[in-house]
Structures are given as structure tokens and as C-alpha cells.
Amino acid sequence: MRFKLSAVVLGLLAAAPAFAQSNFQPGVYLSTDIGRASISSKYVDDSGDATLSAAIGYQYTPALGFEVYTRGLSLNPFRGAFAEAGYYPDSHYGIAVLGTARLDQHFSLYGRAGIGRTNMRANRNALGDRDETDPIVGVGAGYHFNRNWSLNLEGSYLTKTEVTLLTFGVRYQF
Template identity: 45%
Template sequence: MRMILSSVLVALAAGVSMPASAVENGPGVYAGVQLGQASSSNDRYERDDLSIGLRTGYQINKHIGVELFSNSLSFIEVGYGFNRNEPAHPEEHYGIAVTGTFPLNERFDLTGRAGIGRTKMHAVVVGKDDYNETDPSIGGGVRFNFNPHWSMNAEAMRLTKTKVTVISTGFRYQF
């Protein structure tokens, strides 16, 4: 959480120190990387762990885009292996999302996302197999545009079926 707050503060400081010139994010392909924290809870465990995300997409116009994404959830648990009711743990999520952007000023944007994907569930019980869940996702955040190519964002994403929340910050490069 400290890393996310520090990243947001750096982006704000950079925004204040840069000249106020408009940055236009027009159509184009982009790629990004995210680093943050995944939080999950169910009847048997509640964990926070590192999440690393990769994204690639196409910005259709300055307000709408389509994105392919993947997030590691890293919930590494060692079960006792004897209790057949031991829950599976979310390990990885990948999917597709429609993204939206609402400009606040020349450099800051509010962002939103709605998507669907697959979450790999890791079974820790001996004799049970891993499986995948179809998992809708929603999210929102804020983005700071350094120039027409580079931007930094902070966001929260919720995987609704597996009840995982990912809070992250990252960078995006638009080609």
C-alpha cells in the first residue's frame, strides 16, 4: 500500500512541476505493466499478496478502449491435505475488458473498466484438481499522462465471483 501511495505522490509532484500543456491520447495500441496487492477472503482464509499485471490494448478514441490483461494473484498456501473441504486459492486471472476514460484536466483522467476473464483456482488438497472460474471484473482509477506516449496509473479492480480485489499502480506506453 505504501508503494501505491508513493507512486501517486510522485505522479502528483511531477504533474505540478511540469508545464500545463495538453496531452492528447488518441487512437493506438498500448502496453502496460502493473504492480500491486491482491486481497482475498473466504470462509477459511484471508490473505494479501503481491500481484503483477501485464496489459495490452487498443485505444479506440480518447474515451473508449479494449484491453487484454493478466494478473498474478500469488495466493500461495500449503493446506493440510486431509480436509476435503479446504478451499481452492485464486492463483492467476486473465481476461478482456472494455476501458473508459473521463478527462479531469490536461493531464489527469479518471478511468474505469468492465471485463470478463478466467481465474485459475489452485486446489491445495491432495486428490483435488486445479480448476478455472469464469470471473467478471470491474474497476476504476486515476491516470496521469506525462506525454502522449507515457502515463502512470493507480487503480482498483474487483474480481466479483472469486472475491479478489487488486489495488495496483503501473505505467503504460502508447505506441
């Protein structure tokens, strides 16, 4: 049974381009997302905080796109005289490549791989802020209303700073 299910899933993914719209046109897109950022750290409250992001990208082929993005992480540091001095991630910007598999005319799955800079804020005035080079990976699903408008749900992970993001957003392709 497990083998049959794996074969069906692999067959659907291999056939995904056949389901895709035949009238694909490459183009620039804009997207914005809102969601939650969370981290396990001794410097940051781990309850999860709002994150906002914006991106401009180019959909080169039905399966390949590139984007430049920025994300505000809005994580709350532990404040107070007894908290240990340290750094917490505050914002992140970078570039990413997105691989997309269209399942049919409306649904798609995608993966993200990229690199960026994460601004690390100090929780003490005596410490200076710093930046870290931070890879990002993610997976998501999209629902396409038409060629221009789509909604996306994505889970991403900043690998060096160990920030987990769960976002929901809208995308407009020109």
C-alpha cells in the same frame, strides 16, 4: 451545499472532453502493474499478497479503449493437514473495456468492465485445479506525462471469486 457540489462535479465530468488534448491519436498500448491482492476465504490467507499484471490494448477514442490482460494473484493457501480441502484463486486473464474521462492535459479517471477466467488451484493434490468465468470491475486514476507515458492507480474487484486488487502501474502508448 451538497447540491452545489454535485452540480460542480457533474459539470467538470461533462466538460472533461473539452480539457482533453485536441491532438489525440488512437493506438496500441502496453501496460504493466504491481499491487496487492486480497480475499476473504477459508482456503486462503487474507493478509494480501503481491500481484503482477500485464496488458496489451488499443485506445480507440479519447474516452474508449479495449485490452487483453493477465494477472498473477499469488495468494497463499492455508496449508496443513487440518485445513479444509478447497480451491483458491491463483491467476486471472481476460478482456476489458475501459471508459476514460480526461480531466485536463495530465489527469484522467477511468472505469473498467470485463470478463475473464480465474484459475482456481486446489489446496490438496487429490483435487484437480479448475477455471471459473469471472467478471471484473474497477476504477482508476491516471497521470499522463505526455501522449506516450502515463502512471495509473486502480482498484479492481473480481466479482465471482471475490478478489480485491489495488495496483499501481505504468503504460506506454505507441
